[in-house]
Amino acid sequence: MTEYLNVGKIVNTHGVQGELRVMSVTDFAEERFQVGNELTMFKPGETKPTKVKILTHRQHKNFDLITLENVYNLKLAEELKNSELKIEKDRVQALPEGEYYYHEILGCVVFAEDGSKIGEVKEVLETGANDVWVVKDAKGKDQLIPFIPSIVLEVDVAEKRIVIEVIEGLLS
Incomplete structure (x- = not known):
């Protein structure tokens, strides 16, 4: 199909x-x-x-x-x-390394560096400077994760897994 x-x-x-x-x-x-x-x-x-x-x-x-x-x-x-x-x-053509289609990011599970689960990407927002991923956490709250190298450490679209560095004030 x-x-x-x-x-x-x-x-x-x-x-x-x-x-x-x-x-x-x-x-x-x-x-x-x-x-x-x-x-x-x-x-x-x-x-x-x-x-x-x-x-x-x-x-x-x-x-x-x-x-x-x-x-x-x-x-x-x-x-x-x-x-x-x-x-x-x-x-659809392949993108350069480090760039992703929205459909590849949506549904990915986001983890902190220590392995704790933060939530699942449910939406991608375009801000002009960089994309922001809307991640629904276990409590149903939206967490906003900027797609920038200092925050997003690893993206594995095949495994639907993202690892981020949780800096102070990032999560509410």
Whole structure:
């Protein structure tokens, strides 16, 4: 069975020519929405995904605006609202050492250097300077762990295990 990774969600239309407003959830929007690229679209309520081809791509404010092959007017575009755009997991390129995809970090268990379990990564926040991992601890409380070398000592995505240095004031 093919595994997919989210790259964006069609949140609205833009104009009357079939352009779609996409909320991107990928660090590689230029590559994912490149003209000629194929993505897999999952429409709400439908079980079978559809292959779609990107005809145009541009950025506008915080959105990616795309047009798709055979979607050439507002009526056709409106039918695609809330659809998820995904890419096959095996089409994702390897990242340089020390960089990770969100799907690799989510679900990892975070431990302190002494081996004590802190919790599980449930979300990744982009702050501009560095990512911050939201870790739910045993009490259900969110702990914010900055992804910086002085804090994050070891990441093993295969084992879903992260080791951090717990400095004073890091955990609440």
